[in-house]
Amino acid sequence: MRLTPLVAGLPATIPFVGPEAQERALGRPFVARIGANESVFGPSPKAIAAMAAAASEAWKYADPELHDLKAALAAHHGVRPQAITVGEGIDGLLGTLVRLLVAPGTPVVTSAGAYPTFNYHVAGFGGVLHAVPYRQDREDPEALLLATRKTGAPLVYLANPDNPMGSWHPARTIAETIGRLPGDAVLCLDEAYADFAPDDAVPPIDPGEPRVIRMRTFSKAHGMAGARIGYAIGHPDLIAAFDRVRNHFGVSRIAAAGALAALSDRAWLAHVRAEVAAGRDRIAGIAEANRLRPLPSATNFVAIDCGRDGGFATAVLDGLVRRGIFVRKPGVAPQDRCIRVSVGRPADLDAFAAALPEALASANKSHG
Amino acid sequence: MRLTPLVAGLPATIPFVGPEAQERALGRPFVARIGANESVFGPSPKAIAAMAAAASEAWKYADPELHDLKAALAAHHGVRPQAITVGEGIDGLLGTLVRLLVAPGTPVVTSAGAYPTFNYHVAGFGGVLHAVPYRQDREDPEALLLATRKTGAPLVYLANPDNPMGSWHPARTIAETIGRLPGDAVLCLDEAYADFAPDDAVPPIDPGEPRVIRMRTFSKAHGMAGARIGYAIGHPDLIAAFDRVRNHFGVSRIAAAGALAALSDRAWLAHVRAEVAAGRDRIAGIAEANRLRPLPSATNFVAIDCGRDGGFATAVLDGLVRRGIFVRKPGVAPQDRCIRVSVGRPADLDAFAAALPEALASANKSHG
Numbered sequence: 004m005r006l007t008p009l010v011a012g013l014p015a016t017i018p019f020v021g022p023e024a025q026e027r028a029l030g031r032p033f034v035a036r037i038g039a040n041e042s043v044f045g046p047s048p049k050a051i052a053a054m055a056a057a058a059s060e061a062w063k064y065a066d067p068e069l070h071d072l073k074a075a076l077a078a079h080h081g082v083r084p085q086a087i088t089v090g091e092g093i094d095g096l097l098g099t100l101v102r103l104l105v106a107p108g109t110p111v112v113t114s115a116g117a118y119p120t121f122n123y124h125v126a127g128f129g130g131v132l133h134a135v136p137y138r139q140d141r142e143d144p145e146a147l148l149l150a151t152r153k154t155g156a157p158l159v160y161l162a163n164p165d166n167p168m169g170s171w172h173p174a175r176t177i178a179e180t181i182g183r184l185p186g187d188a189v190l191c192l193d194e195a196y197a198d199f200a201p202d203d204a205v206p207p208i209d210p211g212e213p214r215v216i217r218m219r220t221f222s223k224a225h226g227m228a229g230a231r232i233g234y235a236i237g238h239p240d241l242i243a244a245f246d247r248v249r250n251h252f253g254v255s256r257i258a259a260a261g262a263l264a265a266l267s268d269r270a271w272l273a274h275v276r277a278e279v280a281a282g283r284d285r286i287a288g289i290a291e292a293n294r295l296r297p298l299p300s301a302t303n304f305v306a307i308d309c310g311r312d313g314g315f316a317t318a319v320l321d322g323l324v325r326r327g328i329f330v331r332k333p334g335v336a337p338q339d340r341c342i343r344v345s346v347g348r349p350a351d352l353d354a355f356a357a358a359l360p361e362a363l364a365s366a367n368k369s370h371g
Numbered sequence: 372m373r374l375t376p377l378v379a380g381l382p383a384t385i386p387f388v389g390p391e392a393q394e395r396a397l398g399r400p401f402v403a404r405i406g407a408n409e410s411v412f413g414p415s416p417k418a419i420a421a422m423a424a425a426a427s428e429a430w431k432y433a434d435p436e437l438h439d440l441k442a443a444l445a446a447h448h449g450v451r452p453q454a455i456t457v458g459e460g461i462d463g464l465l466g467t468l469v470r471l472l473v474a475p476g477t478p479v480v481t482s483a484g485a486y487p488t489f490n491y492h493v494a495g496f497g498g499v500l501h502a503v504p505y506r507q508d509r510e511d512p513e514a515l516l517l518a519t520r521k522t523g524a525p526l527v528y529l530a531n532p533d534n535p536m537g538s539w540h541p542a543r544t545i546a547e548t549i550g551r552l553p554g555d556a557v558l559c560l561d562e563a564y565a566d567f568a569p570d571d572a573v574p575p576i577d578p579g580e581p582r583v584i585r586m587r588t589f590s591k592a593h594g595m596a597g598a599r600i601g602y603a604i605g606h607p608d609l610i611a612a613f614d615r616v617r618n619h620f621g622v623s624r625i626a627a628a629g630a631l632a633a634l635s636d637r638a639w640l641a642h643v644r645a646e647v648a649a650g651r652d653r654i655a656g657i658a659e660a661n662r663l664r665p666l667p668s669a670t671n672f673v674a675i676d677c678g679r680d681g682g683f684a685t686a687v688l689d690g691l692v693r694r695g696i697f698v699r700k701p702g703v704a705p706q707d708r709c710i711r712v713s714v715g716r717p718a719d720l721d722a723f724a725a726a727l728p729e730a731l732a733s734a735n736k737s738h739g
Contacts, residue, residue, distance in 0.1 A: 004471075004472065004525065004555060004557050004581055004606070004608065004609050004612075005472065005525040005555050006471055006472065006612055007471065007474040007477070008474065009474065010471050010612060010615055010616060013615040013616065014615070015611065015612075015614075015615065017619070018619075019435045019619040020435075021432065021434050021435045021436065023434035023438060024434070024435075027438065036431065039431075039432055041430050041431055041432065042430045044430070045427060045428075045429075046426070046427070046429050050426075050429075051426045051427045051429075054422075054423075054426035054429065054625065055422075055423035055426045057597070058414070058418075058419045058422035058423045058426070058625070058629070059413060059414070060413075060597065061413075061414055061418075061419075061422065061594070061595050061596070061597040061629070062410045062411060062412070062413045062414060062594040062595065062596055063407075063409055063597050064389065064407060064409065064590075064596045064597055065389075065597055066389050066391035066392070067388075067389045067392075068389065068392055070391060070395065091459060091621050092618075092620065092621070094619075094620050094621065095618050095621055098618055102378070103372075103374055103375065103378050104374065105375065106375040106376065106377065109375070127615070127616045157372065187372060187373050189372050213372055222432075226429070226430040228430055228431060228432045228624075229425070229428065229429040229430065229431050229433055229624030229625060230429045230623055230624070230625060231620070231621060231622070231623045238372070241372050243383065244372075244374055244378060246383075246385050247378055247381040247382070247495070248378065248381065250460075250462050250463050250466055251385070251387040251462075252387070252460065252462050252599070253460070253462065253463055253599065253621075254599070255597060255598055255599045255623045255625070255626060256596075256597030257426070257598060257623070257625055258623060258625075261426070261429070
């Protein structure tokens with residue numbers, strides 16, 4: 004076989020280790036699965052029913068245009084369907100967006116320690132990543148703007164609210180950032196966690212603005228990570244370009260049925276938001292009880308500052324994993340002093356509360 | 372926005388029109404959905420139950436390694452899991468395979484009128500397609516070999532059994548073709564319809580052979596097209612390369628659960644195969660009753676030679692569609708003299724039998 008020079012130059016190591024692989028390594032299932040910012044509260048009962056009903060109709064391909072779902076999303080967001088494309092989760096949409104704008108050597112801007120899957124796709128299409136530091140645990144719009152201008156990047160990534168820190172910027176800051184971008188640059192505004200954010204963190208949607216594409220998902224607040232469905236809202240010209248390269252039959256019919264039902268169940272979303280707000284408080288309380296600092300969060304997880312360096316936080320994380328608690332942590336300094344804990348059910352957080360003191364004691368021991 | 376030069380040069384028209392778009396244009400649903408080679412017999416009841424049960428667990432991402440499914444597939448095919456990668460249907464796997472081997476300008480070989488989605492992906496990554504003619508309604512291995520040698524293509528496509536003609540080559544011919552390929556060329560052997568083929572059409576699987584990758588799917592005989600899950604079997608080096616670029620969280624957890632259950636239900640597969648064999652005979656009988664020639668088929672569809680040119684067959688197709696019968700047809704001469712009819716339930720084929728004489732009469736009228 005003759006891999007392309009680009010692919011031949013990519014790392015052969017697998018960057019994505021799922022909790023199942025960790026469970027196989029541990030030899031037992033996790034007690035609490037609170038590491039991937041999944042929604043343990045599950046999908047809306049209406050979405051579950053819609054997906055279960057769709058299972059027997061799974062012999063049919065999904066409508067490649069996802070017409071009905073796009074119409075419902077368009078009505079929900081007050082935009083035309085031409086401003087929306089649906090894909091296999093934000094991960095899939097990020098891959099396609101990068102493919103549209105990034106050729107070998109193209110500069111791309113993000114923050115050091117922001118969503119690694121975006122970086123993975125940039126590398127996968129040969130882009131050259133320019134990463135600016137976080138500033139006080141938030142992505143830094145000024146630095147992102149500066150790097151975009153300096154490198155001439157056609158694409159810049161910003162998550163609001165942010166993963167892995169849970170921090171956020173007010174809508175005003177985001178809108179100003181978009182307004183100050185060069186005319187032909189595109190901000191990939193990852194809003195996977197927008198459903199958990201305060202209202203004033205989410206700018207109005209304007210598909211007339213060509214400099215931003217908004218990424219949304221049913222994986223987080225809607226509890227459908229495993230169904231693989233998300234969408235992007237942007238300028239119709241950019242949205243239309245997705246159709247040039249995307250897998251037109253890539254979205255599951257079952258997922259589409261679930262998404263349509265989930266979208267209409269606002270009561271379930273309100274319930275999940277309330278549970279998540281309570282869970283964040285609980286996680287913060289557990290952190291404080293262990294004399295650790297919980298960072299403010301506009302998401303369904305809380306970054307906990309373990310108070311020392313990345314090595315120490317890794318030791319805490321390892322101690323939690325060994326005790327059956329699946330959590331993750333930021334990978335880049337100085338954010339890597341934190342661990343990242345997703346909101347769980349009370350039993351999940353009980354298990355975390357029980358394990359954390361032991362994990363801390365063990366980490367303190369190994370780190371003098 | 373600044374699309375890459377490659378993307379900017381791709382056609383903006385959407386090549387994929389689903390039956391739902393046709394239904395919206397018609398203003399009513401199809402009476403018979405027998406145009407996309409879906410399995411109207413549905414998934415195995417065990418797969419339906421597994422998918423329905425997985426719906427409430429859809430808050431969890433799927434295991435990115437698909438460990439359990441790959442283990443089951445490996446056992447089923449008598450290979451190691453390292454020889455298998457799972458993806459979002461063969462369409463998704465084809466896109467990734469092309470991405471691994473095709474850079475702008477890379478020659479790629481296929482047959483004129485073979486699976487258009489493969490061509491779509493080749494164009495999408497800038498490859499230069501060299502298409503050889505079919506020979507007596509079959510893909511022509513000698514011509515494919517010759518073109519591969521002549522162009523130096525690293526990738527050549529062959530479906531066995533073939534779509535859209537339903538024809539096939541014996542395993543011996545396929546094995547010899549692989550054996551005669553240049554050492555660094557890869558045959559993408561699309562076996563989407565292998566479950567319907569006679570045993571002697573499917574060569575033994577040998578992941579030690581680097582010159583072939585076999586594409587398999589749960590979309591056809593397993594009736595799970597809408598769930599989006601397929602897999603490729605190949606040399607572990609080529610399979611490992613998929614992990615460099617694929618969307619590691621692209622496969623639905625629901626689909627994975629369904630696939631695992633479907634794989635174990637050999638009785639359902641035998642049932643579907645028997646229904647399909649009977650349905651093929653019924654379609655052939657309907658064709659012959661209308662003095663048309665049904666082509667022999669090793670798939671779940673039958674190509675019917677309408678006896679004149681492509682324009683006439685298109686008129687027949689249009690007449691069927693107007694009468695609520697969703698069928699499709701080959702797009703390239705001389706295969707385009709045919710329409711392609713997927714096996715349906717008795718009621719679907721009754722509707723086809725009723726509509727065909729009218730569609731033929733109408734086509735004969737408009738074509739003198």
